[in-house]
Amino acid sequence: MNDSDADRRRSRAAALPLRGDRLRGRTALVAGGGGGPDPDFLGTGAATALLFAAQGATVGVMDVSAERAEWTCALIGRQGGRALPLVADVTSEEEVERAARSLVAEAGRLDVLVNNTGITGGAVDAPDTREWDRVVEVNLRGTMLTCRAALPHLRASGGGSIVNVSSAAAVRAFGSGAYGASKAGVIALTADLAYAWGRFGIRVNCLVPGHLHTPIGDRGGDEARETRRKANLLQVEGCAWDIAWAALFLAGDESGWITAATLPVDAGSTAATVLGMLPLM
Template sequence: MNGIQDGVAVVTGAGSGIGRQTAIRFAEEGASVVVADVDEEGGDETVGTIRDEGGEATFVRTDVTDGDDVDAMVQTALDEYGGLDFAHNNAGIADEGTRLAEYDESEWDRMIDINLKGVWRCLKAEIPEMIEQGGGAIVNTSSVAGVSANGSAHYAASKHGVIGLTRRATVDYADDGIRFNAVCPGVIDTPMVQQASEDNTEEMEQITASIPAGRLGTPEDIASTVVWLCSDDSSYVMGQPIVIDGGLLAQ
């Protein structure tokens, strides 16, 4: 893909699901990848898959609620590969499906700290390095819950907030040559969704039947969009929440 070859990417939440597939896709397109996750076993598996296919990847354990971890993630890209061109700030947690008044403050704080403040911490570490080298591209993971009333209140608030960060960053740093966009996945066949499906098969069948595409999304569906958004092929796409949901919100 135009502009990805020989670049350097960091991907958070890359130990499984969407993050793993994005890391693999970056490597397939010729980028060196820093695989970041709190899950060391999953992160090592992602690196192994990339290396087995002849790609370049390094794992670094990263908790996005820890600013020092996030700084170390970016420093790993600089130390191992000499720069930072692309970032997919993807790490996040799912909601519990509860109503606004039915969860306590600690649950709210955890959701915001990981899903929203975690993205902010990553941006804060990534942006100065991209400014230093003259530009780059960053994609943040939001959700269909970031552009609709899907999901519980704290999850929806966190994902709406990611879009707000993405848009503000676009305005703040366009002159520095950095592009920002967000992906808004629908129901994607990831380990989290697979667990939910096992817990409530009938509900998941109903959800799948409600999707115009007739299937759940795949991590590859999201990964291909993320890498495209980082490529030169999307050079005029800036500050956009890109919905990838099989037509779910079109109804």
């Protein structure tokens, strides 16, 4: 990373004041909220956890990696927020339920769940289907399991908000195999849960991020970043904070009459056709 990259990211993050009280008194569980090692270059889970804590929430940072969960919690702690690391693999019903229970035991309630966990891969023409199965298991079944674990607690709190994280690969051909298929399932699951749980005051919505610059997706170097930047209608590269702010909107009271929605966070890239974009690039 060179200085101008860091400056650009800092200026985006700093452009909006993180601190506020939009989630004051609330408890949020962020699945896949681990991060590290660079506090100036966060993934979407860590940025969401940090923003929610800065907005007054107690945040359960759940991750399969204890190190990554603790890293995010330490960062939140340094900024004066309250966070609890929770180690769980989203594909384990038992681990996820235990994590949700221990957060509620510590914080007294649960109001928000963000399903940020996601892994890529699962080509149809791979030598066997094990990777396909794992990607679907983490992205789709894992999202279902965290919802399943959280729903009784959200209901006990008198309602709440679930924010699922899908991908542009769910709605546009991308050659992503099981990734896109599982993320399309997340959109369908979102509507289905919104249907079933709306009468209990539980809203369920879904973010559909476009190509972002995050540590896990940081491939292809400067040239790839420049292409990503130009391939959307704003000609601005997306980063983790763009997802965090959208998640905050869907988590908080400002979106109180929005449920079963899929919100693209992609600077318009999925609204345009490839041929339409070419003259702009």
